[in-house]
Amino acid sequence: MEHPLSQFKYCPKCGSKHFNINNEKSKQCADCGFVYYFNPSSATVALILNDKKELLVCRRAKDPAKGTLDLPGGFIDMNETGEEGVAREVLEETGLKVKEAIYQFTLPNIYVYSGFPVHTLDMFFLCQVEETSHISAMDDAADAFFIPLTEIRPEDFGLGSIRQGLVKFLSALK
Template identity: 55%
Template sequence: MSHCLDLFRFCPVCGSQHFNVNNVKSKKCADCGFVYYLNPSAATAAFIENEKGELLVCRRGKEPEKGTFDLPGGFTDMEETCAETIAREIKEELNLSVDRSEILFSLPNWYCYLGMNIPTLDFFFRCQVSDFSGLKAADDVAEAFFIKPEEIDPELFGLASIRKAVTMYKLKIKGD
Protein backbone atom coordinates (compact mmCIF):
# COMPACT_ATOMS: atom_id res chain seq x y z
CA MET A 1 0.00 0.00 0.00
CA SER A 2 1.32 3.45 -0.84
CA HIS A 3 2.05 6.13 1.72
CA CYS A 4 -1.04 8.19 2.57
CA LEU A 5 0.78 11.41 1.65
CA ASP A 6 0.83 10.14 -1.94
CA LEU A 7 -2.91 10.87 -2.08
CA PHE A 8 -2.31 14.58 -1.50
CA ARG A 9 -1.37 15.88 -4.95
CA PHE A 10 -2.19 19.58 -4.71
CA CYS A 11 -1.14 22.24 -2.22
CA PRO A 12 -4.13 22.96 0.06
CA VAL A 13 -3.12 26.64 0.32
CA CYS A 14 -2.49 27.70 -3.29
CA GLY A 15 -3.64 24.67 -5.30
CA SER A 16 -0.26 24.17 -6.99
CA GLN A 17 0.59 20.80 -8.50
CA HIS A 18 4.16 21.28 -7.26
CA PHE A 19 3.34 19.71 -3.92
CA ASN A 20 6.30 17.42 -3.35
CA VAL A 21 7.60 15.03 -0.71
CA ASN A 22 9.58 16.98 1.86
CA ASN A 23 10.34 13.99 4.13
CA VAL A 24 8.60 10.83 5.40
CA LYS A 25 5.98 12.87 7.28
CA SER A 26 5.48 15.99 5.17
CA LYS A 27 4.97 17.53 1.74
CA LYS A 28 6.07 21.01 0.69
CA CYS A 29 4.71 23.32 -1.99
CA ALA A 30 7.44 24.51 -4.36
CA ASP A 31 5.35 27.59 -5.24
CA CYS A 32 4.12 29.06 -1.92
CA GLY A 33 6.38 27.20 0.55
CA PHE A 34 3.55 25.67 2.61
CA VAL A 35 4.59 22.49 4.43
CA TYR A 36 1.89 19.98 5.34
CA TYR A 37 2.80 17.64 8.20
CA LEU A 38 0.93 14.35 8.49
CA ASN A 39 0.57 14.07 12.26
CA PRO A 40 -1.42 11.29 13.91
CA SER A 41 -5.11 11.60 14.70
CA ALA A 42 -6.02 11.00 18.35
CA ALA A 43 -8.20 8.01 19.17
CA THR A 44 -9.34 6.40 22.41
CA ALA A 45 -10.28 2.95 23.70
CA ALA A 46 -11.54 1.77 27.08
CA PHE A 47 -11.02 -1.16 29.39
CA ILE A 48 -14.26 -1.47 31.37
CA GLU A 49 -14.76 -4.26 33.89
CA ASN A 50 -17.94 -5.30 35.64
CA GLU A 51 -18.17 -6.25 39.33
CA LYS A 52 -17.02 -9.80 38.44
CA GLY A 53 -13.81 -8.51 36.81
CA GLU A 54 -15.01 -9.41 33.31
CA LEU A 55 -13.98 -7.18 30.40
CA LEU A 56 -16.59 -5.38 28.31
CA VAL A 57 -15.90 -6.23 24.66
CA CYS A 58 -17.57 -5.01 21.48
CA ARG A 59 -17.98 -6.60 18.07
CA ARG A 60 -17.21 -4.16 15.26
CA GLY A 61 -20.24 -3.35 13.15
CA LYS A 62 -18.32 -1.50 10.41
CA GLU A 63 -15.09 -1.71 8.48
CA PRO A 64 -12.23 -1.81 9.05
CA GLU A 65 -12.18 -5.28 10.59
CA LYS A 66 -15.97 -5.61 10.71
CA GLY A 67 -17.07 -8.55 12.85
CA THR A 68 -13.91 -8.73 14.98
CA PHE A 69 -13.65 -7.95 18.67
CA ASP A 70 -12.90 -4.40 19.77
CA LEU A 71 -12.83 -2.16 22.81
CA PRO A 72 -15.28 0.74 23.00
CA GLY A 73 -13.81 4.03 21.82
CA GLY A 74 -13.24 6.21 18.82
CA PHE A 75 -11.67 9.32 17.33
CA THR A 76 -11.26 12.59 19.20
CA ASP A 77 -13.23 15.52 17.82
CA MET A 78 -11.80 19.02 17.51
CA GLU A 79 -11.66 20.91 20.80
CA GLU A 80 -12.31 17.72 22.78
CA THR A 81 -9.97 16.11 25.30
CA CYS A 82 -9.27 12.39 25.17
CA ALA A 83 -11.15 11.98 28.47
CA GLU A 84 -14.18 13.71 26.95
CA THR A 85 -13.83 11.51 23.86
CA ILE A 86 -13.89 8.24 25.75
CA ALA A 87 -16.93 9.28 27.80
CA ARG A 88 -18.78 10.43 24.66
CA GLU A 89 -17.90 7.29 22.69
CA ILE A 90 -19.02 4.96 25.50
CA LYS A 91 -22.33 6.82 25.67
CA GLU A 92 -22.79 6.71 21.86
CA GLU A 93 -21.70 3.10 21.39
CA LEU A 94 -23.01 1.45 24.56
CA ASN A 95 -25.48 3.86 26.21
CA LEU A 96 -23.36 3.81 29.37
CA SER A 97 -22.17 6.70 31.54
CA VAL A 98 -18.56 6.80 32.70
CA ASP A 99 -18.17 7.54 36.41
CA ARG A 100 -14.39 7.88 36.30
CA SER A 101 -11.60 7.35 33.79
CA GLU A 102 -7.84 7.19 33.96
CA ILE A 103 -5.38 7.02 31.11
CA LEU A 104 -3.23 3.89 31.16
CA PHE A 105 -0.95 4.24 28.11
CA SER A 106 -0.87 5.17 24.45
CA LEU A 107 0.18 3.29 21.33
CA PRO A 108 0.89 4.43 17.78
CA ASN A 109 -1.26 2.81 15.12
CA TRP A 110 -2.28 2.86 11.47
CA TYR A 111 -6.05 2.90 10.84
CA CYS A 112 -7.12 1.87 7.36
CA TYR A 113 -10.11 3.98 6.32
CA LEU A 114 -11.52 3.41 2.82
CA GLY A 115 -8.14 2.20 1.60
CA MET A 116 -6.16 5.07 3.15
CA ASN A 117 -3.81 4.28 6.03
CA ILE A 118 -4.17 7.06 8.59
CA PRO A 119 -1.62 7.37 11.40
CA THR A 120 -3.26 7.46 14.82
CA LEU A 121 -2.14 7.78 18.40
CA ASP A 122 -4.45 5.59 20.47
CA PHE A 123 -5.01 6.48 24.14
CA PHE A 124 -6.15 3.61 26.36
CA PHE A 125 -8.24 4.28 29.45
CA ARG A 126 -9.52 2.31 32.40
CA CYS A 127 -13.11 3.45 32.86
CA GLN A 128 -15.45 2.81 35.75
CA VAL A 129 -19.14 2.35 35.06
CA SER A 130 -21.43 1.72 38.02
CA ASP A 131 -24.67 1.04 36.15
CA PHE A 132 -24.72 -1.44 33.26
CA SER A 133 -28.53 -1.71 33.13
CA GLY A 134 -28.75 0.52 30.03
CA LEU A 135 -26.06 -1.40 28.08
CA LYS A 136 -27.08 -1.46 24.43
CA ALA A 137 -24.90 -1.79 21.33
CA ALA A 138 -25.33 1.24 19.04
CA ASP A 139 -23.48 3.44 16.53
CA ASP A 140 -20.69 1.31 14.98
CA VAL A 141 -20.92 -1.49 17.59
CA ALA A 142 -22.81 -4.59 16.47
CA GLU A 143 -22.73 -6.36 19.83
CA ALA A 144 -21.41 -5.81 23.36
CA PHE A 145 -20.69 -8.51 25.94
CA PHE A 146 -18.47 -9.40 28.88
CA ILE A 147 -15.60 -11.88 28.76
CA LYS A 148 -13.86 -13.55 31.67
CA PRO A 149 -10.17 -12.52 31.81
CA GLU A 150 -8.96 -16.09 31.26
CA GLU A 151 -11.08 -16.40 28.09
CA ILE A 152 -9.74 -13.25 26.39
CA ASP A 153 -7.92 -14.06 23.14
CA PRO A 154 -6.09 -10.99 21.75
CA GLU A 155 -6.05 -12.57 18.28
CA LEU A 156 -9.83 -12.09 18.04
CA PHE A 157 -9.36 -8.30 18.15
CA GLY A 158 -9.09 -6.96 14.61
CA LEU A 159 -7.19 -3.68 15.02
CA ALA A 160 -3.45 -3.95 15.67
CA SER A 161 -3.17 -1.44 18.51
CA ILE A 162 -6.24 -2.90 20.26
CA ARG A 163 -4.74 -6.39 19.94
CA LYS A 164 -1.47 -5.15 21.47
CA ALA A 165 -3.30 -3.28 24.26
CA VAL A 166 -5.42 -6.34 25.10
CA THR A 167 -2.23 -8.42 25.25
CA MET A 168 -0.75 -5.87 27.68
CA TYR A 169 -4.00 -5.96 29.70
CA LYS A 170 -3.85 -9.78 29.94
CA LEU A 171 -0.21 -9.65 31.08
CA LYS A 172 -1.13 -7.15 33.79
CA ILE A 173 -3.98 -9.38 35.02
CA LYS A 174 -1.60 -12.33 35.31
CA GLY A 175 0.89 -10.12 37.17
CA ASP A 176 -1.63 -8.91 39.77
Protein backbone atom coordinates in the same frame (compact mmCIF):
# COMPACT_ATOMS: atom_id res chain seq x y z
CA MET B 1 2.37 0.08 2.14
CA GLU B 2 2.34 3.36 0.28
CA HIS B 3 3.07 6.38 2.48
CA PRO B 4 -0.10 8.42 3.17
CA LEU B 5 1.57 11.62 1.94
CA SER B 6 1.46 10.17 -1.59
CA GLN B 7 -2.35 10.56 -1.47
CA PHE B 8 -2.03 14.34 -1.20
CA LYS B 9 -1.50 15.71 -4.71
CA TYR B 10 -2.41 19.37 -4.19
CA CYS B 11 -1.47 21.95 -1.60
CA PRO B 12 -4.29 22.19 0.98
CA LYS B 13 -3.62 25.93 1.43
CA CYS B 14 -3.48 27.27 -2.15
CA GLY B 15 -4.45 24.27 -4.31
CA SER B 16 -1.18 24.22 -6.28
CA LYS B 17 -0.14 20.96 -7.92
CA HIS B 18 3.48 21.81 -7.03
CA PHE B 19 3.14 20.03 -3.69
CA ASN B 20 6.33 17.99 -3.30
CA ILE B 21 7.97 15.71 -0.78
CA ASN B 22 9.91 17.80 1.74
CA ASN B 23 11.12 14.90 3.93
CA GLU B 24 9.74 11.57 5.22
CA LYS B 25 7.17 13.41 7.35
CA SER B 26 6.09 16.34 5.20
CA LYS B 27 5.31 17.90 1.84
CA GLN B 28 5.94 21.52 0.85
CA CYS B 29 4.22 23.71 -1.70
CA ALA B 30 6.66 25.24 -4.19
CA ASP B 31 4.21 28.09 -4.86
CA CYS B 32 3.09 29.34 -1.43
CA GLY B 33 5.70 27.66 0.81
CA PHE B 34 3.15 25.84 3.01
CA VAL B 35 4.61 22.77 4.72
CA TYR B 36 2.20 19.98 5.68
CA TYR B 37 3.36 17.50 8.32
CA PHE B 38 1.55 14.19 8.37
CA ASN B 39 0.95 13.40 12.05
CA PRO B 40 -1.17 10.67 13.62
CA SER B 41 -4.81 11.16 14.49
CA SER B 42 -5.78 10.78 18.15
CA ALA B 43 -8.04 7.87 19.07
CA THR B 44 -9.27 6.37 22.32
CA VAL B 45 -9.85 2.87 23.64
CA ALA B 46 -11.95 2.08 26.73
CA LEU B 47 -11.10 -0.73 29.13
CA ILE B 48 -14.25 -1.23 31.21
CA LEU B 49 -14.44 -3.88 33.91
CA ASN B 50 -17.56 -4.88 35.81
CA ASP B 51 -17.78 -6.14 39.41
CA LYS B 52 -17.17 -9.73 38.22
CA LYS B 53 -13.79 -8.75 36.64
CA GLU B 54 -15.22 -9.12 33.15
CA LEU B 55 -14.18 -6.83 30.29
CA LEU B 56 -16.71 -5.01 28.11
CA VAL B 57 -16.18 -5.88 24.44
CA CYS B 58 -18.02 -4.95 21.28
CA ARG B 59 -18.46 -6.66 17.94
CA ARG B 60 -17.55 -4.37 15.05
CA ALA B 61 -20.52 -3.41 12.87
CA LYS B 62 -18.41 -1.85 10.12
CA ASP B 63 -15.13 -2.31 8.29
CA PRO B 64 -12.31 -2.42 8.92
CA ALA B 65 -12.48 -5.82 10.63
CA LYS B 66 -16.29 -6.00 10.55
CA GLY B 67 -17.63 -8.82 12.72
CA THR B 68 -14.54 -9.13 14.91
CA LEU B 69 -14.29 -8.21 18.56
CA ASP B 70 -13.23 -4.73 19.60
CA LEU B 71 -13.17 -2.43 22.60
CA PRO B 72 -15.30 0.72 22.78
CA GLY B 73 -13.54 3.81 21.46
CA GLY B 74 -12.83 5.90 18.43
CA PHE B 75 -11.42 9.14 17.08
CA ILE B 76 -11.18 12.24 19.24
CA ASP B 77 -13.08 15.24 17.93
CA MET B 78 -11.63 18.73 17.55
CA ASN B 79 -11.36 20.63 20.86
CA GLU B 80 -11.96 17.46 22.88
CA THR B 81 -9.65 15.93 25.48
CA GLY B 82 -8.80 12.24 25.49
CA GLU B 83 -11.01 11.77 28.54
CA GLU B 84 -13.93 13.58 26.89
CA GLY B 85 -13.43 11.61 23.68
CA VAL B 86 -13.41 8.22 25.34
CA ALA B 87 -16.49 9.12 27.41
CA ARG B 88 -18.35 10.26 24.26
CA GLU B 89 -17.36 7.15 22.31
CA VAL B 90 -18.41 4.81 25.14
CA LEU B 91 -21.78 6.57 25.34
CA GLU B 92 -22.27 6.48 21.55
CA GLU B 93 -21.36 2.80 21.22
CA THR B 94 -22.78 1.30 24.42
CA GLY B 95 -25.09 3.83 26.09
CA LEU B 96 -22.93 3.70 29.23
CA LYS B 97 -21.87 6.90 31.01
CA VAL B 98 -18.22 7.15 32.02
CA LYS B 99 -17.66 8.50 35.55
CA GLU B 100 -13.87 8.41 35.38
CA ALA B 101 -11.29 7.73 32.65
CA ILE B 102 -7.78 6.90 33.86
CA TYR B 103 -5.03 7.02 31.25
CA GLN B 104 -3.08 3.75 30.92
CA PHE B 105 -0.83 3.81 27.81
CA THR B 106 -0.69 4.55 24.08
CA LEU B 107 0.02 2.44 21.01
CA PRO B 108 0.50 3.48 17.38
CA ASN B 109 -1.85 1.95 14.82
CA ILE B 110 -2.75 2.12 11.16
CA TYR B 111 -6.51 2.18 10.64
CA VAL B 112 -7.47 1.74 6.99
CA TYR B 113 -10.60 3.78 6.31
CA SER B 114 -12.10 4.05 2.81
CA GLY B 115 -8.86 2.61 1.43
CA PHE B 116 -6.77 5.30 3.12
CA PRO B 117 -4.24 4.37 5.84
CA VAL B 118 -4.98 6.61 8.82
CA HIS B 119 -2.07 6.58 11.24
CA THR B 120 -3.42 6.84 14.78
CA LEU B 121 -2.11 7.13 18.29
CA ASP B 122 -4.52 5.02 20.34
CA MET B 123 -4.86 6.15 23.96
CA PHE B 124 -6.06 3.41 26.31
CA PHE B 125 -8.13 4.44 29.34
CA LEU B 126 -9.37 2.35 32.25
CA CYS B 127 -12.94 3.62 32.55
CA GLN B 128 -15.39 3.44 35.40
CA VAL B 129 -19.00 3.69 34.32
CA GLU B 130 -22.09 4.66 36.31
CA GLU B 131 -23.70 1.25 35.85
CA THR B 132 -23.48 -1.67 33.45
CA SER B 133 -27.02 -3.05 33.43
CA HIS B 134 -28.24 -1.07 30.41
CA ILE B 135 -25.73 -1.84 27.65
CA SER B 136 -26.98 -1.12 24.13
CA ALA B 137 -24.90 -1.79 21.04
CA MET B 138 -25.11 1.39 18.95
CA ASP B 139 -23.18 3.36 16.33
CA ASP B 140 -20.12 1.29 15.27
CA ALA B 141 -20.97 -1.64 17.58
CA ALA B 142 -23.13 -4.56 16.40
CA ASP B 143 -23.09 -6.07 19.88
CA ALA B 144 -21.70 -5.22 23.33
CA PHE B 145 -21.18 -7.70 26.16
CA PHE B 146 -18.86 -8.67 29.00
CA ILE B 147 -16.29 -11.47 28.78
CA PRO B 148 -14.41 -12.92 31.78
CA LEU B 149 -10.77 -11.80 31.69
CA THR B 150 -9.69 -15.46 31.67
CA GLU B 151 -11.56 -15.98 28.38
CA ILE B 152 -10.12 -12.97 26.51
CA ARG B 153 -8.26 -14.12 23.39
CA PRO B 154 -6.47 -11.15 21.78
CA GLU B 155 -6.42 -12.95 18.41
CA ASP B 156 -10.25 -12.64 18.29
CA PHE B 157 -9.92 -8.85 18.08
CA GLY B 158 -9.68 -7.44 14.57
CA LEU B 159 -7.46 -4.39 15.04
CA GLY B 160 -3.73 -4.68 15.71
CA SER B 161 -3.45 -2.03 18.38
CA ILE B 162 -6.39 -3.52 20.28
CA ARG B 163 -4.72 -6.96 20.27
CA GLN B 164 -1.43 -5.43 21.47
CA GLY B 165 -3.23 -3.30 24.07
CA LEU B 166 -5.10 -6.29 25.47
CA VAL B 167 -1.86 -8.26 25.84
CA LYS B 168 -0.29 -5.30 27.67
CA PHE B 169 -3.37 -4.70 29.87
CA LEU B 170 -3.86 -8.37 30.77
CA SER B 171 -0.17 -8.92 31.57
CA ALA B 172 -0.20 -5.88 33.89
CA LEU B 173 -3.08 -7.44 35.85
CA LYS B 174 -1.06 -10.59 36.65
